[in-house]
């Protein structure tokens with residue numbers, strides 16, 4: 001496929017955005033950026049350094065000390081996030097981070113910091129980025145925008161399985177409560193809340209396999225690129 005495009009994937013917590021984004025990036029030989037990992041790594045920094053996130057000046061000073069980058073895992077070929085040079089991919093999905101991340105991601109200065117870096121990563125296109133505001137704020141001109149959703153119990157079951165492997169003390173109810181809380185904060189915050197872009201295609205993957213969702217999304221990619229070729 002000649003023409004490189006930007007694919008923006010948004011949607012609620014735990015509906016498989018990153019899985020689809022990774023699969024699309026692999027298929028198309030594009031770069032995958034999990035923007036949620038950036039907010040999680042920033043949250044980890046805030047927690048480690050006891051930053052009072054209600055103090056704007058403290059948050060600004062913390063952001064001045066944060067450098068985020070992505071590295072490719074040699075074994076899995078997946079992109080992983082580094083916080084000031086330290087690979088923190090294995091730490092950012094802890095519940096301690098999950099409990100705080102929506103509050104941190106709602107801060108104006110945090111969003112400006114992350115969005116600027118995300119936009120810089122897209123200048124050469126050939127990127128699949130997933131998050132909450134990718135098609136609305138980060139790349140409003142993205143050639144393909146997907147809005148992903150899945151039934152609440154399907155999402156909670158999927159996330160529970162993932163978290164339980166690392167933390168067998170966790171309960172299904174705790175995971176469900178965390179997802180509901182993050183949905184609420186992400187959708188109701190003042191700064192770039194989670195909303196569906198008017199030109200986004202909706203993908204409900206409640207009853208789809210990983211292969212089926214990839215096939216469906218690849219169909220839209222081909223359609224989009226074919227339209228661009230004739231216009």
Ligand code: DC
Pocket residue numbers: 013014035036037039040101102105106130131132133134182186
């Ligand atoms: O996709 P995720 O669950 O890893 O995202 C973690 C949190 O970061 C989520 O609660 C909302 C926030 N987030 C955001 O506000 N904007 C994005 N583009 C990506 C994530």
